[in-house]
Amino acid sequence: MTSASTIRKRSLAVLSGVAVAALALSGCAAGTDSGTPGASSTITVGTTDKVTTLDPAGSYDNGSFFIMNNVFPFLMNSNPGSSDVNPDIAESAGFTSPTEYTVKLKPGLKWANGHDLTASDVKFSFDRQLKIAADNGPSTLLYNLDSTEVKDDLTVVFHLKAANDQIWPQILSSPAAPIVDEEVFSPDALTTDQEIVDGNAFAGPYVISSYKFNELVQFKAYDGYQGLLGKPKTKTINLKYYADQSNMKLDVQEGNIDVATRSLSATDIESLSGNKNVVVHKGPGGEIRYIVFNFNTMPFGATTADADPAKALAVRQAIADLIDRDAIANQVYKGTYLPLYSYVPAGLTGATEVLKTLYGDGNGGPDAAKAKSTLEAAGITQPVTLNLQYNPDHYGASSGDEYALIKSQLEASGLFTVNLQSTEWVQYSKDRSADVYPLYQLGWFPD
Known part of the structure; x- marks a missing residue:
């Protein structure tokens, strides 16, 4: 998942793409009843x-949505291991006309604080997404929503701009679609984490019983959840950052946590795989990594002193010609990542390597001679300085090795000089939305 506002504010260029496999580790932590996470009434999950x-x-x-998925209700949802969406707290949902999608809620829904959960909360949730339209928020996923109408306490109608929108049910399970308590959340401004926790404004499978920002979150099973996922098997989950x-x-x-996810380095995973008390779970990830170019501030960008769109294009093309994606996947990530030559990662419907023949040697490998020729044809004869930013925590500790290798690949050609810098995620997320970085790392997770 990336901020859709990025697409609204600037163009994106997918260059150093890699697709990620999903990996998690489980073990037997102190105080659990068995080596199977979930067999105990309490488990502890670790994450970076x-x-x-x-x-x-x-x-x-992904980090924020991981929590939201567990504590907020959705109209539609998916069972684990399935991409099909079905009613969650909804009793029924479907098109009642080409531009009207009607949802009927299950009766008797309650927030954990005792407030009634009604169609009014649903309308409130979608209205505020569009009104706030935060730069780092998901409001642009609602591009086809014209208005939301409450018919009665249990019925809401979404009026869509374009007819027969077949992805609308998926949108109702996306990061733009958690239902929130209108008696706790502000209608036109972001509500603080503490206000949300103090208001006990939850109605998902779990509530948050204790919260320390990016340190420790404790989840308790919510008996009032009536959704698709069913009653939680584990009463208490501690999420440790x-x-x-x-x-x-x-x-x-040392057995202090039951599950570790997002993320350990490929070297750590390889090492832990040999531990008889640890199980490594593997699966298709659908996650991708790429480099974003700010078309205004990149070399020869629109607002730079030497602005030249043809030269800026040549810079982007030359970088794409030089990146050795296979080396990144194997040297840094030990084969747990795959080279990406598409906008859609392998394992997802529609994945084809449409970009593979466009750059480098035409077969996925780098081509320094082609990169040099591209720059010279645009009138660039001196090494180009690149200010490249990456994030060391949100995308995993191996990001440092990944971007060191990218720097090495680009500079080995003699065509680029790379100034490499890193920033922690909370500040990084704000900076990239404020157009601070000319070139920077970003990732996408399936919604």
Whole structure:
């Protein structure tokens, strides 16, 4: 998931693409009843990911959505392992005309604080997403929503701009669609994490019983949840945040946490795979990595002193010609990532390697001679300086090695000089939305 506002504000260029496999580790932590996570009434999960905000209008990232998925209700949802969406807290949902999608809620829904959960909350949730339209939020996913109408306490009608929108049910399960309590959340501004927690404004499978921002979150099962996912098997889940993956790896080895996810380095995963008390779970990830160019501030960008769109294009093309994606996937990520030559990662419907023949040697490899020729044809004869930013925590500790290798690949050609810098995720997320970085790392997660 990336902020859709990025697409609104600037063009994106997918260059150094890699697709990610999903990996998690589980073990037997102190105090659990068996080596199977979930067999105990309490489990502890470790992560190096970060939360931006608990307010669904203010974040569009995996770390924040991980929490939202567990504590907020959705009209539509998917069972684990399936991409098909079905009614969650809805009793029924479907098109009642080409531009009207009608949802009927299950009766008797309650927020954990005792407030009634009605169609009014649904309208409120979608109205505020569009009104707030936060730069780091997911409001642009609602591009086809014209208005939301309450018919009665249990019935809401979405009026769509374009007819027969077959992805609308998926949108209702997306980061733009958590339902929030209108008696707790502000209608026109982001609500603070503490206000949300203090208001007990939850109606998902879990509530948040204790919250320390990016340190520790405790979830308690919510008896009032009536959704698709069913009653939680584990009563209490502790989510522990780590500043770096080395401490998380140590806690896995010492049995202090039951599950570790997002993320350990490929080297750590390889090492832990040999531990008889640890199980490595693997699956298709659908996650991708890429470099974003700010078309205004990149070399020869529109607002630079030497603005030249033809030269800016040549710079982007030359970088794409030089990046060795296979080397990144294998040297840095030990084969847990795959080279990406498409906008859609392998494993998802529609994935084809449409970009593979366009850059480099035409077969996925780099081509320094082609890159040099591209720059010279645009009138660029001196090495180009690139200011490249990456994030060391949200996308995993191996990001440092990944971008060091990218720097090495680009500079080895003699065509570029790379100034490489990193920023922690919370600030990084704000900076990229404010157009601080000319070139920067970003990722996308399936919604």
